[in-house]
Amino acid sequence: MSAIPTKNAIPTAADPDSAYVRIVSLTKRFGDFVAVDDVSLDIRRGEIFCLLGGSGSGKTTLLRMLAGFELPSAGTIRIDGADMSTIPPYERPVNMMFQSYALFPHMSVEKNVAFGLEQEGVGREQIRRQVGEILDIVKMGGFGARKPHQLSGGQRQRVALARALVKRPKLLLLDEPLAALDKKLREHTQFELINIQQRLGVTFIVVTHDQEEAMTLGTRLGVMNHGKIAQVGSPSDIYESPATRFVADFIGSVNMFEGRVSDEGADCLRIQCGELGCTVRAERTVSCTRGATVWTAIRPEKINISRQPLAAGAQQAGSAENLVRGTVREIAYMGDMSIYLVQIDSGKMLRVTLPNIMRGAERPLAREESVWLSWHGSSPVVLTE
Amino acid sequence: MALLARLEPGGIDRVGGNLARLTTASGRRLVAGIPILWLLVLFLIPFIIVFRISFSEVRLAIPPYTPLLTWRHGSPVLQLHWSAYSFLFTDPLYVSSYLYSLKVAAVSTLCCLLIGYPMAYAIARSDAAMRPVLLMLIVLPFWTSFLLRVYAWIGLLKNNGVINNVLMYLGIIHHPLALLQTDFAVYIGIVYSYLPFMILPLYANLEKHDGTLLEAAADLGARPLRAFLRVTLPQSFAGIVAGSLLVFIPAVGEYVIPTLLGRTDQIMIGRVLSDEFFENRDWPVASAVAILILLLLVVPIMLFQRLERRELEAAK
Numbered sequence: 265m266s267a268i269p270t271k272n273a274i275p276t277a278a279d280p281d282s283a284y285v286r287i288v289s290l291t292k293r294f295g296d297f298v299a300v301d302d303v304s305l306d307i308r309r310g311e312i313f314c315l316l317g318g319s320g321s322g323k324t325t326l327l328r329m330l331a332g333f334e335l336p337s338a339g340t341i342r343i344d345g346a347d348m349s350t351i352p353p354y355e356r357p358v359n360m361m362f363q364s365y366a367l368f369p370h371m372s373v374e375k376n377v378a379f380g381l382e383q384e385g386v387g388r389e390q391i392r393r394q395v396g397e398i399l400d401i402v403k404m405g406g407f408g409a410r411k412p413h414q415l416s417g418g419q420r421q422r423v424a425l426a427r428a429l430v431k432r433p434k435l436l437l438l439d440e441p442l443a444a445l446d447k448k449l450r451e452h453t454q455f456e457l458i459n460i461q462q463r464l465g466v467t468f469i470v471v472t473h474d475q476e477e478a479m480t481l482g483t484r485l486g487v488m489n490h491g492k493i494a495q496v497g498s499p500s501d502i503y504e505s506p507a508t509r510f511v512a513d514f515i516g517s518v519n520m521f522e523g524r525v526s527d528e529g530a531d532c533l534r535i536q537c538g539e540l541g542c543t544v545r546a547e548r549t550v551s552c553t554r555g556a557t558v559w560t561a562i563r564p565e566k567i568n569i570s571r572q573p574l575a576a577g578a579q580q581a582g583s584a585e586n587l588v589r590g591t592v593r594e595i596a597y598m599g600d601m602s603i604y605l606v607q608i609d610s611g612k613m614l615r616v617t618l619p620n621i622m623r624g625a626e627r628p629l630a631r632e633e634s635v636w637l638s639w640h641g642s643s644p645v646v647l648t649e
Numbered sequence: 650m651a652l653l654a655r656l657e658p659g660g661i662d663r664v665g666g667n668l669a670r671l672t673t674a675s676g677r678r679l680v681a682g683i684p685i686l687w688l689l690v691l692f693l694i695p696f697i698i699v700f701r702i703s704f705s706e707v708r709l710a711i712p713p714y715t716p717l718l719t720w721r722h723g724s725p726v727l728q729l730h731w732s733a734y735s736f737l738f739t740d741p742l743y744v745s746s747y748l749y750s751l752k753v754a755a756v757s758t759l760c761c762l763l764i765g766y767p768m769a770y771a772i773a774r775s776d777a778a779m780r781p782v783l784l785m786l787i788v789l790p791f792w793t794s795f796l797l798r799v800y801a802w803i804g805l806l807k808n809n810g811v812i813n814n815v816l817m818y819l820g821i822i823h824h825p826l827a828l829l830q831t832d833f834a835v836y837i838g839i840v841y842s843y844l845p846f847m848i849l850p851l852y853a854n855l856e857k858h859d860g861t862l863l864e865a866a867a868d869l870g871a872r873p874l875r876a877f878l879r880v881t882l883p884q885s886f887a888g889i890v891a892g893s894l895l896v897f898i899p900a901v902g903e904y905v906i907p908t909l910l911g912r913t914d915q916i917m918i919g920r921v922l923s924d925e926f927f928e929n930r931d932w933p934v935a936s937a938v939a940i941l942i943l944l945l946l947v948v949p950i951m952l953f954q955r956l957e958r959r960e961l962e963a964a965k
Binding site for chain 2: 331333353354358359360362364367368369370380383384427431
C-alpha cells in the first residue's frame with residue numbers, strides 16, 4: 265500500500281473561517297415527513313466534509329439539495345457566494361458521484377468521462393487531453409475504450425470519480441462512495457480518495473453511514489439524526505467529546521449510565537450512578553448543577569480490566585470512585601483486540617476492549633472470572649442531553 | 650445386476666435418480682416438441698406446398714397447376730417453371746404493389762413510433778400504481794373484434810360520416826372531405842390498429858431505465874432534451890427496433906385495412922395475393938407473390954434476431 269497521506273488540516277486559504285458552502289436553515293418536507301429539518305452548516309474550501317448518519321437521517325436528501333435534484337422547502341444554499349436556490353442541476357458548479365455510479369452503459373469509459381465536457385462545448389482536442397489526464401489520475405489510463413459492464417466494481421468506481429472530477433467542480437458530492445466495494449479495496453481506496461482530493465483541491469462533501477469511512481476520510485464530520493445536525497466537529501472531537509447521547513452511541517461503542525451530580529468542584533464532577541454502583545469522577549466539561557440528572561459515557565477501550573483493584577490515575581486508595589467489581593461473562597477474540605462483556609455487581613453489562621499486545625498471554629482472563637474495572641478521571645464524558 | 654444395484658447402499662437412490670433424469674429429459678423434449686410439431690405441420694409444410702406450386706404453371710384442372718414430376722418413357726422428369734416469378738417483374742402491377750406496400754408500412758411504422766414513443770415514455774414515468782391501468786387502456790381495444798374496429802372507421806371517415814358531419818355542422822367546411830378510400834384512411838387504420846404493438850415493447854424497454862442516469866446527465870450539465878437524446882434514446886434502441894418490426898411486418902402484408910379503407914386504384918400486396926388465388930385462380934403466380942413477401946420480411950426479422958442476440962450477449 266502507498267504511504268498513508270495525512271489529511272489536510274485546516275485549509276490554507278487567506279481566511280480559514282470563510283464558508284465556501286453556506287447552508288442556512290435548510291428544510292425539506294415530503295408531505296408530512298420532514299427529511300431535513302432546519303439545518304445550518306458551513307463548509308470550508310478544500311475540506312472533506314463527511315455527513316454521517318443512519319438511514320432516514322436526511323443526509324442523502326441534504327446532498328440531493330446541494331446537487332439540485334431536490335428543491336428546498338425553506339432555507340438557502342450558497343456556494344462560493346452564489347445563491348443556488350433556483351439554479352437547476354445542469355447549471356450548478358457541482359458534480360456528484362452516485363452511489364450506484366450511474367455510468368452510462370451504452371458509452372465507453374472515455375465517452376462517459378467526456379460527457380460533462382461535451383455539454384460545455386469544449387473543443388475535441390481539449391476534451392481528449394483532459395479525459396486522458398483525469399483517467400491517469402484515477403489509474404484507469406488503459407481502459408478508455410471499455411464499456412462499463414466490462415469493468416470490475418472498483419474500476420467502475422474510479423471511472424465514476426473521474427467523470428465527476430473532470431470538470432473541476434467547485435464542489436464534489438459523493439454519495440456513499442465506497443459502499444459497493446469490499447473491505448480491503450475500501451480501505452485502500454479511502455486513502456486514494458484523500459490523495460486525489462488534495463492533488464486537485466476540490467471541496468468534497470461525502471455522505472456515508474459508515475463511521476469508520478467518515479473518520480478516515482473527513483477533515484470534519486457532521487453527524488445527522490432525524491433530519492437535524494446533531495454535532496459538527498473533527499473526527500477526534502466527535503469521538504472523544506460527543507455532545508449528545510445519540511452521538512456518543514452512534515459513533516463507536518460506549519457504556520452509558522444515568523446518574524445524578526453529587527458534588528461539583530472547580531474542574532471535576534462527582535456523579536452518583538445507581539446503575540453502576542460507584543461514584544464517577546469526571547472532568548468538568550459541561551455546566552451542570554448539583555442534583556441534575558446527567559449521563560456518563562465511557563468508551564470500552566478506556567476501561568482497565570484486572571484481577572486486583574488497580575489504582576486508576578490519581579485515585580485515592582480505599583475510595584470507590586471510578587472502580588467497580590464484576591464478572592467476565594463473554595469474551596470475543598478479534599485478533600488485534602479482545603472484547604469482554606463484564607457483568608458488574610449491580611447487574612449491568614459493561615463492554616471493555618483490550619488490545620492483544622502479547623502473543624499468547626501467560627494467563628488470559630477466562631469466562632466467569634471475577635475482575636475489577638477502573639478508569640481514569642479524564643475518560644468519562646458527561647452528557648446533559 | 651439390477652438386483653445388486655438395488656441392494657447396494659444408495660442403489661435405489663441411484664435408480665430413482667436415473668429415472669428422474671430420464672423423465673425430465675423426455676419431459677423437456679415433449680415440451681419443446683409440441684411447438685416444433687405445430688410449426689412443422691402448420692408452417693413448414695404449407696410453406697413447402699406453396700413453394701412447390703410457385704414453380705408450376707397454371708392449368709384448368711384440379712388441382713389448377715402442373716405437376717413438377719412427370720413420367721416420360723418410364724423415368725421421372727423434373728419440370729421447374731420460372732414463369733410465375735418472371736411474370737411478377739413483367740407486369741408493373743406487382744412491382745408497384747410491392748413498393749406501395751413497403752411505403753405504407755414504412756410511413757405507418759414511423760407514425761406509430763412518433764405517437765407511441767411519448768405514450769410509452771409517459772406510462773413508464775407515471776406513478777407505479779397507475780401503470781397497470783394505463784397499460785390496460787392500451788390493450789383495451791383488443792377486446793373488440795379487429796374487423797369491427799376497422800368498420801367503425803368507415804362510419805367515421807365516409808362522406809356522410811361522423812367527422813364530415815361534425816365539421817359541416819360547425820361550418821368549418823361546406824362540402825364533405827374525401828377521407829375514405831385514400832392513403833390517409835389506410836394510415837389511420839394501420840396506425841390505430843398496430844399502435845399497441847409499438848407501445849408495449851417500448852414500454853417494456855423504457856420501464857427498465859435507471860432514473861439516476863438522467864440525474865447523472867443533468868449533474869454533468871446536460872439539459873433535459875440533451876439528456877434524453879444522449880441517454881434515454883440510445884438505450885431504448887432495442888425497444889424501437891422491436892416495436893417497429895412488430896408494426897412493419899404485419900403492415901406490409903395487411904389485407905383487411907386497405908381493402909376496407911384504402912384506394913381502389915392502388916392496391917397493396919396482400920390484396921394482390923388474395924385476388925390471384927380467389928379471382929384469377931392463378932395459383933402459381935399467387936404462390937410466387939407469397940414467397941416474395943416472405944423473402945421481403947425474412948430479412949428484417951433476421952436483422953432483428955441478430956440484434957436481440959447481440960443485446961443478450963451484452964447483458965451477460
